[in-house]
Amino acid sequence: MTDICSGLTILSFEAELTVDEKKLIYLRARSAGLTFCGCAHAVFVCCCDVSRCIIKRRTAAKELYAPKRHGELSVGILGLGNLGKQLLLCLLKKTTIKPTQIKISTRNPAEGCVPPGVECFFDNRCLAAWADVLFLCCLPSHLDRICADLHSHLQKHCLVYSFMTAVPVKRLAECLGHSFVLKPQYQVEACDTSDLWLSCSRVSEALSDPSLIEASCPLAMKGLNWVCGVLYSLLNICTNVCLGSSEALSLINSIFAENCMNNEPLNVESFITNIFFFTQQRSFPWISLVDAQTKKTPLLRLVKNSSLE
8 A cells, every 4th residue: 555645745744834833853863863862772681680580490499489480470560651662572572582471560550461471560660679670751749659569579680671861870879778770871862863764663663673783882982881781780699599700701702702892802800800819619798780881891991991892
């Protein structure tokens, strides 16, 4: 079917805008870019977080993780607006996560937009207590209410991934009473890539476009602190199940084997500076992701030096 309005500029979105309003058109591309990058990075985190499944299987006999879930990653999404819907479809289409591994808490469950198998309800506390990874897809204005719901209900190993970019990670961690918090850090230059970002109306399909994937690379978007946060989060997952540093590093290096910085494996000194009396059998200390994203860490220096070469 052809578009009978195609080529009729009088019917275009920009036709009725004033001169001042046209100056803001770039925000459409910026919004599309942020949505795409947010979902792409979240998919990457979940792909990396599949390591939890490996760890759970290895430690099931010790009951360090609930064996009744058979090592499956539990993914919670709080909020089902435009971003929440896009994220849900991306996780189902671009990862190995099954519908039964995802639960959603929202005030307004939309009939027909939630695939079969995905449980949808309104109980933030229940979602927090269940999830291994919890995505906050809500407005900053809802912060106080949501943090009140989640406070004291999050498991220590639950990675809270917040899309509330207007809320600093330090403040969010304080409100939640939870230091295992990660938030996006990216800068979209819409003026240079407007057509590119506006081409991705369906994010789950756009994630197959090599040019969009390249444009969303965190290392090209001044997202070095985010990269460090992801790596430190993997380290904490290993620490939580008492893996020794040698096994933890082996697992993390295997995930990034093809794209590791300078093709050099990460070691103990890549993550921490105080290695006095550090042995291969000893687990890494628990790392605050707030510090990992706001301070100059050994890993940040390594990533910066690698990205410059």
